[in-house]
Amino acid sequence: MADARPRLRLSIVFIIFAALLLARLPLGRCQGDDDYDDDDRSQGASNVFASAVYSRMMNLTSIFADDIGRHFDFCVKDTDKEWNEAFNFSSDLTFLTKCVKETKGMRDLPHRLCTSAEVKFYFSSFIENNGAKNFLSLNKNCNLSSWLSGCEPGWACSVGENAKVDLKEDRNIPIRNVNCGPCCQGFFCPRGITCMMPCPLGAYCPLATLNKTTGICDPYNYQIPPGQPNHTCGSADMWADVESSGEMFCPAGSYCPSTIQKVSCSSGYYCRKGSVSPTRCYKKSSCPPNSTNQDITIFGALLMVALSLLLLIIHNFSGQMLTSRERRQAKSREAAARHARETVQARERWKSAKDVAKKHAAGLQTQLSRTFSRKKSSNQSETPKGFGAIFGDAGGEPKKKEENNLTKMVQSIENDQDSYDGFNIEIRDKNVKKNAPRGKQMHTRSQIFKYAYGQIEKEKAIEEHNQNLTLSGVISLATNVEVRTRPPIEVAFKDLSLTLKGSKRKLLRSVTGKIMAGRVAAVMGPSGAGKTTFLNAVAGKATGCDMTGHVLINGKAEHLRSYKKIIGFVPQDDIVHGNLTVEENLRFSARCRLSADMSKPDKVLVVERVIDSLGLQAVRDSLVGTVEKRGISGGQRKRVNVGLEMVMEPSLLILDEPTSGLDSSSSSLLLRALRREALEGVNICMVVHQPSYTLFKMFDDLILLAKGGMIVYQGSVKTVEEYFAGLGINVPERVNPPDYFIDILEGLVKPSASVNYKELPLRWMLHNGYEVPRDMLEEAPDVDSSLRGNQDNPSSNSSESQSLAGEVWGNVKDIVGQKQDEYAYQFSKSQDLSNRKTPGILKQYRYFLGRVVKQRLREARVQGVDFLILCLAGVCLGTLAKMSDETFGALGYTYTIIAVSLLCQIGALRSFSLEKLQYWRERASGMSSLAYFLARDSIDHFNTIIKPILYLSMFYFFNNPRSSIGDNYIILVSLVYCVTGIGYAFAIFFQPGSAQLWSALLPVVLTLIATQQKTSKFIADLCYTKWALEAFVIANAERYSGVWLITRCGSLVNNDYDIAEWNLCIIILILYGLVFRCIAFFCMVAFQRN
Structure with missing residues (x-):
């Protein structure tokens, strides 16, 4: 059935098509039109007759327009265009004229043409027999009892002399059994049917010639019937698809302006199979005589070369643009940094000179005070008028007329926009507020970099004058509007526990404590203690777990995700873009994550400050690199990883092992940069593995975890040794305290006191008066009862060991629960409480x-x-x-x-x-x-x-x-x-x-x-x-x-x-x-x- 449907549809198509084909042929002579004498065979009369026939053909096309629209639209878009290309013979009617001469006068031609019924019969038989041209169905003219010579391929017959034929008749086949003869050239006559059909344009239908060697009528490949010496070869025998009737198509290398004329293609032209006219070859293409196609490979090669050159030019031009842009930025940056340093040096020299002058002025004032009376000296200025005019001291109002060159230089330094007041650490609110919006008014690259480096040098000066600066000190300096403190985030957690949903295995157990703004907290512990899990739980990113306990943000029960725009999370892996430079990585993060209201100069300042604090100036223009293409060193890559979060000016910065793989100097540099962030009110919490003693002392707080996710200590770094000493655990001399504590928690070192390391979490909870879970008391029965306080003494409940199947099923449930939580986390929305509007x-x-x-x-x-x-x-x-x-x-x-x-x-x-x-x-x-x-x-x-x-x-x-x-x-x-x-x-x-x-x-x-x-x-x-x-x-x-x-x-x-x-x-x-x-x-x- 699958093969029958397309064949049936194709049959209908061919039948409709053939009916339309006949619509282009003369009908008038079939109705007895005697306008022309049959015996008039002059050339002029034949041409006039052919023209009249064709003009009547043209009037019948509209009759079949509806049929074309219904049945032929799948392969014909424009009916008039398609049929004109196939059957518009107006330019050359020679085949009609010759056919008139070859038949018995002009009356016989219409009697030899196929009716709609015959066309329908031919194409339906053709389809049913899968295109086998020698097996048409039997009909009244060609059957077993009557097989006329006109039934042979290339031959046709006429109806009787007095018979009338209606070509539009689509039901009954007329009887054609007289005047059988060869089919006219320009027509084709199928085997098994006794009528003629015109060949379409693009076909070559000459009279065949007998090949005496093979007995084939060339070029159509049909044979004359045996035993009939008077039977000759006729015209074409079949028009179908090119596979079935390819010999009818105008051969490649030639073109056929009419169905009876074939012309060889000349040089400079090519002719495809079935061509009506030659096609001119492109210039410079190879087209010898009788070309079937043009050789245009040279154009493809030229196009590829031109496109390659264009892409190469675009690549080089864009690369040069990027390089020149980076060079200009580097020059502007270096000039700004040099200007900032020179300005600071000039200011320092000016301050030194001013201090010396003040000392001399004070000595002179003492000498003068001894000379004048107490009353007169009390009315004098604190410094002489001359010195006040020279140095612009605050004690007197300088006169502009008496300003010398030194005064003008200082005032130029203090008032010049390019210095941006960033170096004058003594300027107060009035001047700062006056010059505050300058950053927003800057547009040129030089101005922006001068502003940025000016502020950086100012911050360095402040740091030099405030070596022991704390958070309170930063707040006290906040009277200067250019010193910004960030919104504080304090995270407190009480009795926080995490349990896998399926296997019910505990990852964290009763963790209580807090991390505070302006302090650097270190999370330490042996492998498997749950340090990263603890950070995920605090950040609200733990999935696949049941969480109990409370997490408070600034004392309120809020989700930390609501503050994600001001929270930075540095993963353990260095996830950075290797095909970008250090500066490009940092600048992109700053652009997308800083406030949209922040001006461009301020964003540049933030990036430059981070690059300077992390010591990345030397590699700022270097590609970070990938596994395949080496870039900066591992330590520098780690600092870039941290810098991506620092440039967004977070209020809470969480770092997962940022010092892993770093040497001592790189770790110290990184930690100093983080401490500077903490001085601005940033809450910093980081996981570290056994830091050196120097690094350990740079932390403010310590969270020490034991295996199983239990806290052993949480508090200030300064008191950790004192606490463990109270338990009888003393750090030996020349031993790093964090290394010693972690070795104890790993069970590698046995403490000097009679303390089991498994009891340390319980002792910490009892020391702080926290509520202790019953299972923890059961696991440490040897703890002194005096330390237990009023804790309940639970009854021992031995839990049965899980079977293997139960354990596997629990693991499956863990995976499913984790996936469910991940999807819920991705598609859940939380209220934005960060008060920061990032770019849209x-x-x-x-x-x-x-x-x-x-x-x-x-x-x-x-x-x-x-x-x-x-x-x-x-x-x-x-x-x-x-x-x-x-x-x-x-x-x-x-x-x-x-x-x-x-x-x-x-x-x-x-x-x-x-x-x-x-x-x-x-x-x-x-x-x-x-x-x-x-x-x-x-x-x-x-x-x-x-x-x-x-x-x-x-x-x-x-x-x-x-x-x-x-x-x-x-x-x-x-x-x-x-x-x-x-x-x-x-x-x-x-x-x-x-x-x-x-x-x-x-x-x-x-x-x-x-x-x-x-x-x-x-x-x-x-x-x-x-x-x-x-x-x-x-x-x-x-x-x-x-x-x-x-x-x-x-x-x-x-x-x-x-x-x-x-x-x-x-x-x-x-x-x-x-x-x-x-x-x-x-x-x-x-x-x-x-």
């Missing part, structure tokens, strides 16, 4: 766009390899997969779809698979996922536009299909857009290795499904490859007209294609791309690691 989606989109452009430019070599492989694929497929007229190039386009889909889809994986960790970190910090996705997709549209051009520059010019390069380009752009979206989804959902395998497998499988005839239409329609192949075939089939019309319709109906669906194919490919982009974005947001 559009601004972040612009920032992401600029970052991706830089990354792509630095990955130009990878892009170049992609382009080269695509060009090679175009050359190979264009050379090997030659265009087939029988299938309209379907095979070559099938290979094209597979190659382009595979290469572009794998190339699209890099857009998201290589930066998953970076995205997860940025999204957790509050950056827009939509802006990130759209920016990367927008930049990838460059590949969507360029890759089809590169492929077509090779494939099209090596293969030279009939379809236009514009149509092919539009299809390939839509295809690349589609497969790029699929690549995004694979890159986000799968691991890189699995994503590559899926990207290689999917195009091949979908193409095989779409090209199978037995595949369900519904399943085929789900394959994007089906729509791409249909678009390619339609674009090519539209260029086949005239004699190719039946071939086109047969191919389209067999593949279930519609010539009017080209736009639909493009739209569906684009929709597939959009849908898969939406799927990819959903997966990116939903399937995220915390």
